[in-house]
Amino acid sequence: MQGQTGSIKSSFPAQVVVPTQAEQVVSSPVSGLVAQLLVLQNEIVRPGTPLIRIASPELGQLQLQLLQAGARATLARQASQREQALYSEGIIAQRRVQEAQAALKEAEAALQQAKAALRLSGMPAETVARVAASGTPQDSITLTSSQNGIVTAVAVKPGQRVDNMTALLNVAQTDVLWLDIQLPVTERANWRAGTKVMATVAGHETQAEILSISPTVSANSQTVLLRAAIDGKSGQIRPGEFVTVELPVAATQEGWDVPLAAVAHDGDQAYVFVRTADGFEARPVTVAARAGQLVRVQGELKTGEQIAVSSVVALKGAWLNAKESQ
Numbered sequence: 001m002q003g004q005t006g007s008i009k010s011s012f013p014a015q016v017v018v019p020t021q022a023e024q025v026v027s028s029p030v031s032g033l034v035a036q037l038l039v040l041q042n043e044i045v046r047p048g049t050p051l052i053r054i055a056s057p058e059l060g061q062l063q064l065q066l067l068q069a070g071a072r073a074t075l076a077r078q079a080s081q082r083e084q085a086l087y088s089e090g091i092i093a094q095r096r097v098q099e100a101q102a103a104l105k106e107a108e109a110a111l112q113q114a115k116a117a118l119r120l121s122g123m124p125a126e127t128v129a130r131v132a133a134s135g136t137p138q139d140s141i142t143l144t145s146s147q148n149g150i151v152t153a154v155a156v157k158p159g160q161r162v163d164n165m166t167a168l169l170n171v172a173q174t175d176v177l178w179l180d181i182q183l184p185v186t187e188r189a190n191w192r193a194g195t196k197v198m199a200t201v202a203g204h205e206t207q208a209e210i211l212s213i214s215p216t217v218s219a220n221s222q223t224v225l226l227r228a229a230i231d232g233k234s235g236q237i238r239p240g241e242f243v244t245v246e247l248p249v250a251a252t253q254e255g256w257d258v259p260l261a262a263v264a265h266d267g268d269q270a271y272v273f274v275r276t277a278d279g280f281e282a283r284p285v286t287v288a289a290r291a292g293q294l295v296r297v298q299g300e301l302k303t304g305e306q307i308a309v310s311s312v313v314a315l316k317g318a319w320l321n322a323k324e325s326q
Helices: 057-088 094-120 125-134 185-190 312-325
Strands: 009-017 023-027 032-037 050-055 140-144 149-154 167-172 178-184 196-201 204-213 223-230 242-248 256-259 264-266 269-276 279-291 294-299
Touching (some): 032 057, 178 185, 269 294, 269 312
Antiparallel strands (some): 009 242, 023 167, 032 050, 050 140, 178 223, 279 294
């Protein structure tokens, strides 16, 4: 018999979740009407991918303010140039030049503010510049993705009216995903934050790192939440998916992995039958974990000792009879 490390795996239910820092909520920057949805749920997007088009009267008002501010800035610039020319010819006092320059600065600040308001409404900077130069307003804005990811949720429909800051859809990066694993309370002492394990997720082995273990216990299921980050590519699993995760049992725990049939019980105490010179000896052990037809036991066992894996029922009967006759 030889000690094993991590050969027994236990199965636990888990949900695939997106790290909080990897999810982008796209909200409406203005009140208006959802004119067009340009993506579907679960669609993969890239930076700059059009997501949704919003038609908004509020947008028209912001563009009007931009055009008015642009016109005032143009007049203020012309007035400043004219006053400077008159002052150079000695016709007016310097005070009028200073007043004209101050008025120009105020007009340019108002123009920049109007441009910033449009950018905050979701209009790209190049579109703002085009509207300011052409004087032709846009009747809608198209919101785009700022990151690679997948559309995990779409909260609105075409034709729906939305208010400012209404959540429209979610885009999540899937390069790194988390697993929220429901772990029995009795198992929580076996895991530590920072431990790297090879987990089997959706039939594929993947390396994961344990991030944290919840300090609270679910009252309904008597489980704790073990959160692990999947290293590297997450394969075919998707955010929100419920999966079964197989984790190696207590990789640092000393023990021996033996067939389930090799373990006999007398009441609550487990035993294995170890071969000796005179036959077999019942040796008490503690069952640390079990998975399928394998169990991990701990006890006063030595490497190289042989244990019975068949006819255990007969050995148990003979042992119990011998105990009763003593």
